[in-house]
Amino acid sequence: MLPPKSNFSEWFHEIIQQAEIMDIRYPVKGLYVWFPFGFKIRRLVYDKLREIMDRDHEEVYFPTLIPETELGKESEHIKGFEDEVFWVTHGGLEKLDVKLALRPTSETAMYPMFKLWIRSHADLPLRVYQIVNVFRYETKHTRPLIRLREITSFKEAHTAHRNYEEAEENVRLAVSLYKEFYDFLAIPYLILRRPEWDKFPGADYTIAFDTVMPDGRTMQIGTVHHLADNFAKTFDIKYETPDGDHAYVHQTCYGISERCIAALISIHGDDLGLVLPFEVSPVQIVIIPILYKGKEEEVMDLSKRVYEKLKGYGFRVVLDDTDERPGAKYYKWELKGVPIRIEIGPKEAERNEAVVSFRDEKVKKSLSVEELSKEKILEWAREMKERLKKKAEEEMRAKxxxxxxxxxxxxxxxxxxxxxxxxxxxxxxxxxxxxxxxxxxxxxxxxxxxxxxxxxxxxxxxxxxxxxxxxxxxx
Amino acid sequence: MLPPKSNFSEWFHEIIQQAEIMDIRYPVKGLYVWFPFGFKIRRLVYDKLREIMDRDHEEVYFPTLIPETELGKESEHIKGFEDEVFWVTHGGLEKLDVKLALRPTSETAMYPMFKLWIRSHADLPLRVYQIVNVFRYETKHTRPLIRLREITSFKEAHTAHRNYEEAEENVRLAVSLYKEFYDFLAIPYLILRRPEWDKFPGADYTIAFDTVMPDGRTMQIGTVHHLADNFAKTFDIKYETPDGDHAYVHQTCYGISERCIAALISIHGDDLGLVLPFEVSPVQIVIIPILYKGKEEEVMDLSKRVYEKLKGYGFRVVLDDTDERPGAKYYKWELKGVPIRIEIGPKEAERNEAVVSFRDEKVKKSLSVEELSKEKILEWAREMKERLKKKAEEEMRAKxxxxxxxxxxxxxxxxxxxxxxxxxxxxxxxxxxxxxxxxxxxxxxxxxxxxxxxxxxxxxxxxxxxxxxxxxxxx
Missing domain, CATH: 3.30.110.30 (C-terminal domain of ProRS)
Structure with missing residues (x-):
């Protein structure tokens, strides 16, 4: 049993484990294991993020290890990170000549290469991103998905432009992409320009997406930084203008971490467990046969027929034909946040019907199996998303x-x-x-x-x- | 210009950069940067690997950092890795109480958790995998994709079974999956059981996939290990049998790294550059308009029409309408390994035809634009794959x-x-x-x-x- 969501901290702690998102028993503070079920959500959510990024950005991969000499180049930047960097000092039994930092973020890994990649105005804008693990030596209380020593799923984008204004246009593009991403997850947000003393180390300014958690605390779920030419000057990233002059590029960077999953769980979940939007639910539809003596065959026949039909549409469907009682099955799949439940009992088998209910509503509706079309289900998915969005926004506004x-x-x-x-x-x-x-x-x-x-x-x-x-x- | 492939070492060094697979200028030995083009190949290849693994395995993610205390538990295992582990000793300015290893492979991160996950025979078989970065402090000559200090794309699978025989069945399953993967890439292999002194540290035995590189040296491109109950005894991983007894599980693990990309490049490439199988080529078809004065419009019209048609089929198509000469375009797209090239000149525009050629053949064929159906192109893709496979196998056999x-x-x-x-x-x-x-x-x-x-x-x-x-x- 979950604690009530009104006791949010306990509820979050428990749901992470009971719904099999992460195993918190790994023997190092601040490091957690993604369970298969949790990782399926992660894949679905990040597939969407990739799809959004791919439109204007190219995916790359830069090394995890950053030499101390590069990390220390930008003075504001290193000041911001020096307390929370993990240092690799030894390879095998040998001491390394130059200490290597586990990337806390990748500016100082990428920008020495940007210097080599960018020569002329024709190379601009440059927009790349990567989805990687980054590391922070957190001394505060750690929490799965929210405050980690290994952030396993950091999507970081880095761009270069001809001048301040074009970089600013890109800030607006990034903000619009993040809006699209969080709208897709039905997660409401406030968009705030951080005060000077709280901007990203090395940035000109920082715009953040904050969502409001059930306990009234906010959580930063995305940031967009205008770097101006601060890093370009440090890393000497210049381009040749159409006139043959040389000018520093202006840069932006923006990131989203697995806090997006923490928000997804926290904003939509309820006392019974996860509530997942259709597109990012590992199981989209669960079919539960209600077996009565003498009617097992008819019920199972229709259940299988419905299963095959929905599977044929390309949905992620489970037919739960285990020996558990229906009540136990409801409990299990509610905990896992499955958006659509279909029950089929003897009456339904007789009438060729199905009883449909949604994870976020108590209403049940009967309809004929023929009516269970692909379009119908996608319509339900859209309607449910709208309900989740409305509810989440109302809750945020009230706070x-x-x-x-x-x-x-x-x-x-x-x-x-x-x-x-x-x-x-x-x-x-x-x-x-x-x-x-x-x-x-x-x-x-x-x-x-x-x-x-x-x-x-x-x-x-x-x-x-x-x-x-x-x-x-x-x- | 590339050096001839007969000078393999030079050729490999150059093609990696010229075809924009990896940037080798990152300022730490053995660490490289995936360029956008290289990373697209990586995504396509690993999407296939995921698809194959997903049938029988669930994807997970375990932490990168392994405490010294866990890494050292299995004595053979630590002996095998102690010279090549990177050690994290400091967080911020503090010295850590327990040193943390950057995973060289994840047995010792996973198996303490397997002990918690596995209780009864009903939990078996357990089959999980992850695609992660792993680290080896290589002291030998490093080389992009082949010998790295950060292996960026390690697919490692780990399983647990009821007894030795069931684990052995899984070894056969793993071998069959790896065959399927390499057959898909048209990469030939030898399957060899490593001698006792060369097996994976802690394994009962090791089966390896080796391919033969153009210079006659072999490259290990996949390994499958039967671990028996060696790790189970160390990490105390037991299950309750149907009779109520407690028994150690038997385990297997198997891995593939970005050496699969090194093999893909090396086995199929030629003096002109990459030669990529259709399914894993970032650009599958390039259309090159041959413009003559007075006929530009007709040629561009037809080129665009063909482009839209092929794009509509879902193929990755580029219409190269840049100002370069056709010769320069041929050179560029040959270097990038594009499998199908379509040229359209004034004659073709007049006749509503296209000239098609394949990256691996010198033959050109003319056909009407109507004949450029989806099925036709998939048939060419299959035929090309067969040719690549035949050629690669003949080359291997001769060596x-x-x-x-x-x-x-x-x-x-x-x-x-x-x-x-x-x-x-x-x-x-x-x-x-x-x-x-x-x-x-x-x-x-x-x-x-x-x-x-x-x-x-x-x-x-x-x-x-x-x-x-x-x-x-x-x-």
Missing amino acids: VRIFSNLEEAKEWIGKGVAVFYFCGDEKCGEEVEEKLSAGILGKFEEIPEWISAEEKGRCVNCGREGFLCAAAKSY | VRIFSNLEEAKEWIGKGVAVFYFCGDEKCGEEVEEKLSAGILGKFEEIPEWISAEEKGRCVNCGREGFLCAAAKSY
Whole structure:
């Protein structure tokens, strides 16, 4: 049995294991094992991410090991990462001449090569991505999918452009691709420009996607960084302009990790287990025969017929003909988040019908087997996605509130996200964060239409002009 | 320009870069970068490997970092790997309590978890695989795709069974899957049981797939290990039998790395570049318009029409409408191994025809655009695969010779594989290897029908009874 989702931390801890997403018993802190079932979700989700990236980017693979000499080149960057890099110091019994870092992210692996790849304006834009494992020596409390020492599924994209504006256009492209990805997963988000002191080390600015978890804490589920020519200057990445001059490229990079799976589980799941959108569910349809004495054959015949039919449409279907009781089967497949359940008992066998229900609703409907067409099922999948999206967005909206003073905001934080005007000044920000015991997530890059507030207003702390900002406790 | 393939080592070094498979300029020895084009081949090849594995195995992901305490448990295993393990000793500025190895292979990461996963006979067989990066501190000469410090694309499968015989059945299954994979790539192989002293550290026995490279050296492109209950005893992996007893599982493991891509390039390539089988070619068909003054429009119209038609069939097609001369285009796409080339000039535009040629033949054929059906192209793809397979097998056979004395065998080694009878004794083996200046690859697990020899005969060195064996210099 799962704890209720209202006890989110416990619920997440348990569902990860009970639904067989990850095994948390690996004997090193912060490292986890993907179970086969969890990895199937991972494949389906990342297949979609690849499909989206492939339109404008090319997939590559750069080495995991980065020499200390390269990692240390960009001073802001190394400052941001030096406390959390794993170091390889020995090969076999020998000490290495140059220490090697396990990539925490791949700027410093890629950009020395970009210098070699880019010669002329005709080589730009350059857009590549890779899906790789990256490593962070996390000293905080670790958690599967959320805070890891080995991030197993980091999709990182890196681009180079002719100037600041073209890189900025690419930032907008990246934001639109990430929107598409999270809309596909029915996961709602806020798009925020991180404050200066919380941007990616080495970036000009950072735009983040945050979702709001069931306990009211936010979780960063994607970031897009404008790097300007900061790294280009460090790694000497220049191109020849059409006029024959040489100019530094401007770069962007953007990443999504397996936190997208953590969000998928956390946002849609309920007290019974996972609730998965049709496209990313390892099992899309489960057929459960309800066997009564004397009617077993008819029921099994029809169940198999329905199974073959749905399989023939290309869906991932399971016919659960094990010896367990129907109740135990319901429990199992609900836990696994299967979107569509079909029950077939003696009455259905007689009438050539099936009883259909959806993971997110209590409603059951009977219909004739003929009506179970491919189109019908895809329509149900779309409808279910819409319901999940609507529910998730309503839940997020209910957790986001506007405040005009910090005392009330502080009361709310812990339950959700506080929105207020803030001047953007770092000193003032420190005060705000201290008063709230929470972090400023930054100003709204896009103010959602359901937040009825002007873009600008008086800073809630100092009274100077400020922008609409969000603050919350975060994962 | 490529060096001739007869100068294989140079040719391989150059084609890797010129055909944009890997960038060898990464600033750490033995680490390379997959270019976008190379990575597309990698994706296509590994998609097939996944498809084959998915039938009987489930995909998982285990951590990269293995604590020293686990890696050291199986004494033969650690002896085999201790010289080539990279060690992580520091996290940030802190020294780790327990050193972490970068996985050289994942037995010792997986099997402590198998102990937790396996309880009863009903949990068996257990068959999982993962496609991951693994690390070896190679001190020998490193080479892209062949001898690496980071093997980026290691497919490793691990299984557990009720007893020795069922594990052995799985060895046969694994061998059949690897045959299917290499047959798909039209790469010929010898299947050899490695001598005792060359088996996988901790294994009961090792069966290897070796292909013969153009320079006559062999390359191991896959291995299948029967582990018996060796690791089960070390990691205490037991199951409850139907009778209620407890017994150790018997295990197997088997792996394929990006050497499969090295073989694909080396076996089929020629003086002009890559020659790729249709299914794994990033570009399957290239259309080259031959433009003459006054006829440009007609030629481009038909070229676009053919492009749309072939694209509509789902093929990966490029219409090369760049400004380069046709000769430069031929050169470029030949280098990239594109299997089918379609040329369209004024004559073809007038007659609604196309000139088709294949990467592996000099023949050109004209046919009407209507005849360019999906079926026709798939038929050409099959025919080309058959030609590649036939050619590759003939080349391999010509490099394998039977010998009844070691002096003649020694003369041959360097040009190819020497086959002879050998008793299997380690001491005798040392003498043989010294006399040949080459390694014994082991006895034929399956004697190919084109080697006309008995399975048994007198050992070429000591005269005792022996089995048909192969020896060669190897990559």
